[in-house]
Amino acid sequence: QSVLTQPPSVSGAPGQRVTISCTGSSSNFGAGNDVHWYQQLPGTAPKLLIHDNNHRPSGVPDRFSGSKSGTSASLAITGLQAEDEADYYCQSYDSSLSGYVFGTGTKVTVL
Amino acid sequence: QITLKESGPTLVKPTQTLTLTCTFSGFSLSTSGLGVGWIRQPPGKALEWLAIIYWNDDKRYSPSLKGRLTITKDTSKNQVVLTMTTMDPVDTATYYCAHRYCGGGSCSNYFDYWGQGTLVTVSS
Numbered sequence: 001q002s003v004l005t006q007p008p009s010v011s012g013a014p015g016q017r018v019t020i021s022c023t024g025s026s027s028n029f030g031a032g033n034d035v036h037w038y039q040q041l042p043g044t045a046p047k048l049l050i051h052d053n054n055h056r057p058s059g060v061p062d063r064f065s066g067s068k069s070g071t072s073a074s075l076a077i078t079g080l081q082a083e084d085e086a087d088y089y090c091q092s093y094d095s096s097l098s099g100y101v102f103g104t105g106t107k108v109t110v111l
Numbered sequence: 112q113i114t115l116k117e118s119g120p121t122l123v124k125p126t127q128t129l130t131l132t133c134t135f136s137g138f139s140l141s142t143s144g145l146g147v148g149w150i151r152q153p154p155g156k157a158l159e160w161l162a163i164i165y166w167n168d169d170k171r172y173s174p175s176l177k178g179r180l181t182i183t184k185d186t187s188k189n190q191v192v193l194t195m196t197t198m199d200p201v202d203t204a205t206y207y208c209a210h211r212y213c214g215g216g217s218c219s220n221y222f223d224y225w226g227q228g229t230l231v232t233v234s235s
Contacts, residue, residue: 002157036221038158045207045225046158052219089158093220099171100148100160100220 003028004090004103011109012080020106022073022090031095035073037066040087049088050075077108085110113137115147115208115226122232123198129231133191133208140166140186144218146211147191149182151204152228159204163211164191200233 005023012018022035029035034053038046048057050066053073063084065076073092077084090103119131133147140147148163162172162182172180181194191208206229209222 002159034219034221045228046222047225048221048223051212051221051223057223091158091221097174099173100150100163102150102158102160105157 002104003094003097003101004092006088006090006103006106008104009107009109011111012077013111014080014082016080017076017078018080018108019077020075020088020090020108022075022103024071024073024092024101026071027096028071028092028094028101029068029073030071033093033095035066035068036091037064037075038089038091040089042086046089080108080110082110084108113210113224115210115224117206117208117226117229119206119229119231121230122234124235125199125233127198129193129195129198129202131193131195131206131208131229131231133193133226135189135191135208135210138210140164140184140189140191142166142213144213146218147184148209148211148222149191149193150207150209150222151202152207153201153204156204161195161206162193165211198233203231203233205230 037050039049040046053068054066088106094101115135146165149161164182179196184191208226210224212223
């Protein structure tokens with residue numbers, strides 16, 4: 001079961017900016033654990049999109065950015081493109097569970 | 112280049128034990144800090160972390176599934192094996208193995224490389 005809460009869906013027109021929230025708790029984000037984001041295109045494995053709150057792996061466009069504050073985090077996509085239509089998951093480490101936790105997932109639709 | 116690939120049965124019967132193997136290349140699980148984890152995703156649902164094994168044989172399991180899971184490694188074969196007992200139709204999912212990031216002398220709790228996943232269906 002998911003410990004991190006995300007909105008089920010967000011949508012936007014091409015070129016717009018959308019944000020995805022990820023709500024955690026005192027045992028994950030609040031304990032100082034970082035947030036990481038994954039993009040999952042239909043029928044494929046998740047791909048690392050943002051790590052350590054706001055770092056993009058090589059090859060990830062700078063249209064994607066992340067942030068974390070307190071027990072919440074967010075992913076922003078600026079200049080939305082058709083190819084960004086996918087599911088997005090946040091992830092962190094939970095100190096109480098001594099394990100990894102994922103978000104509930106958000107489907108991004110490009111109108 | 113790091114790659115991982117999952118293998119195992121595509122169909123198991125309820126109450127049976129599932130054994131999945133993750134075969135990887137491009138790194139050694141004897142390297143300090145490294146880990147290989149298992150994550151699953153039921154059809155149309157979210158990702159769920161299952162277990163992780165670290166270079167020093169430390170193991171962590173999802174509390175909700177602890178007792179049903181066993182994770183082991185064979186460093187010489189570059190393999191990690193996940194066993195899940197008492198399978199139920201709700202365990203139908205795509206199972207992924209993934210590499211825990213370590214680089215530049217430090218490690219972080221995220222997965223930077225994933226296998227393609229293997230779909231396991233639980234049905235009689």
